[in-house]
Amino acid sequence: MATIDRLFAIIGMPRSGTTWLHQRLCRHSRMVRALGQIKEIHYFDHVHAGDISLLPSDESRVAGRFDFLRAQAEARLARIDQDLASADGKRKVRLERQRRDIRHYIYEFASSDQWYADLFADGPGDWCLDSTPAYYRLPEKGLRHLLSVAEQSRFLLLLRDPYERTLSGIRQRIARQGLDWNAWSENERLVFARLVLDDGRAVEETRRLLDNVPPERLRIVWFDDIREKPEEVVAAALDFADLDFEPGCMAAAEKIPNPSPGYELSEQLRAVIHAETRQTVQGLRTIGLDVPAGWDRPIRPDRDTLATIPGTRQGRGMSLAISTGIAVQPEFDYRTLQLPLRVQDAPGMLSLGERRLIYGYLRNNFEDAGLVVDGGSFLGSSTVAAAEALRERGADAPTIHAYERGFLPGNGAIRQFRDVSYRMGESFVPILEDAVLPYEDLVQLHVGDLLEERWSGDPIEFCFIDVCKSAALNAHVGREFLPHILPGKILVNQDFFFDRLPWIKITMGYLADYFEWRGRVHSSSIYVCKKQVPQAVADYDPWTARDERCLEYHDRAVDLPFEDEGVDFLMALSRTYLVALLHRKEEALAMLDDTQARHADYIASKDNMRDARNARFRVERARRQIRNDAILRVS
Structure with missing residues (x-):
């Protein structure tokens, strides 16, 4: 049953322009963001994470996303509390309303479709704007849910040349994680590039969207058009929602992301990225997309580089390999x-x-x-x-x-x-x-x-x-x-x-x-x-x-020939379960506390947040199951 009137969703490949387009559209007078400020809500992928696979890591992935979103919201809540101390009149009323809404967002997170609708309560009758790129990967059940939540819905699917997207993704991760590309060996660079390549799967996800979203509700936006004619892209997106273009949407538009120049890519690395991303391009053609002609371009050694990023710290050596699992x-x-x-x-x-x-x-x-x-x-x-x-x-x-x-x-x-x-x-x-x-x-x-x-x-x-x-x-x-x-x-x-x-x-x-x-x-x-x-x-x-x-x-x-805290942590956790299965419950709980203390830096790591979230989830699950005698039964 629909809970909102009109939903406008921006979805697509990472590094394909979703943030840029969101920033343009949210300035329109008829577009409403969640709580007036949230770009990515992650409601539907949170609800349907369990429909994607049965891996325990999916459970921790959902928990990890909630931790991240909650931390953002709590930081905003703290700023509001500071402002309330000196606010009065209408400003105080507005801040108190924001405080109430954010507390609802935190403590009722993803509890129901009504919770989702309440995030847009300030804009009845307008288009509710949710720019969560991850909805691109929703299973069929998730897409049906997304379609059902609104009386009317529109989807913009943003796609970018996978080769160019990979270079941009490498650049972004280096900057965000404070890494030093120049200090790495060629093999470490290949490993890092492989992580970004894996993040850009597109063929099956696009086929699923085309099969499940009615064509009148779906439009594809090519990143090439964003770069070459940004105002036309924004105008066409608004027209898709039956809205007139407003010049204010293009005010102070920031530079379109560009993956060049700076760090050099070796011929081997360029060849690996190019060969694998060409398969993606061909796959998109196979399912009926008329991809831009520029996506077929050959490797360009003079341009396929990564922008120099100042202030990065030194390379990570073996820890890079370990951080990938x-x-x-x-x-x-x-x-x-x-x-x-x-x-x-x-x-x-x-x-x-x-x-x-x-x-x-x-x-x-x-x-x-x-x-x-x-x-x-x-x-x-x-x-x-x-x-x-x-x-x-x-x-x-x-x-x-x-x-x-x-x-x-x-x-x-x-x-x-x-x-x-x-x-x-x-x-x-x-x-x-x-x-x-x-x-x-x-x-x-x-x-x-x-x-x-x-x-x-x-x-x-x-x-x-x-x-x-x-x-x-x-x-x-x-x-x-x-x-x-x-x-x-x-x-x-x-x-x-x-x-x-x-x-x-x-x-x-x-x-x-x-x-x-x-x-x-x-x-x-x-x-x-x-x-x-x-x-x-x-x-x-x-x-x-x-x-x-x-x-x-x-x-x-396991006889470790090299230092690997990830393996050490998992083996320690397994030993804790073994002691519990030997009917030594209190000893197992004490061992768990010791494991958590010894690996505190690993569990709280900001360099490898995915493994850290997974580790926190495993520790808490072990504590809960051992205390409640709910360990997986053995035969």
């Missing part, structure tokens, strides 16, 4: 690898970093000395990454054994994974089969209970495991697969850094004589087999001891 030995560093679109777009919960690890390792190292095990394919992202790599190496026989139960428990809620919708509790096998269909000659699917499966005994060259959510499954994986991994080959356990599954660390600590830890890619841990595990050793499940030996094994699971 990746800390690996050099032979497993695939962060600069160009990932095929088919692998990028495969539905599933795997991060792009983990997809690069699977694809990159197999593409560069597979020797056909054994088979590939994909334990826990879900919707197919890990299987597609492996199969695409083997296809490029010329494989033409069933090599990948993919295991999947075929459904997630649930009450029928719809979740969105990339451009695929899945209803919880139902079978997703058709989605998985569709994803791996192009590789049916390489993949053998095993659908059903993994506990009923038995391995053939064939040697295993690459083993990717994403099923150890219970102690029983972990023990089964240990018995069936680990003894057959060839020396020198790879085991990747995707659940390793999920803090409530300590039995995985216990098993790997128990097998420390057979596997060597080589690094972390987000929640995945990488091991190289030093020597083959005897079946008799693998048959024993060390978790069954339920005593001090479990703690000893846990602490042997």
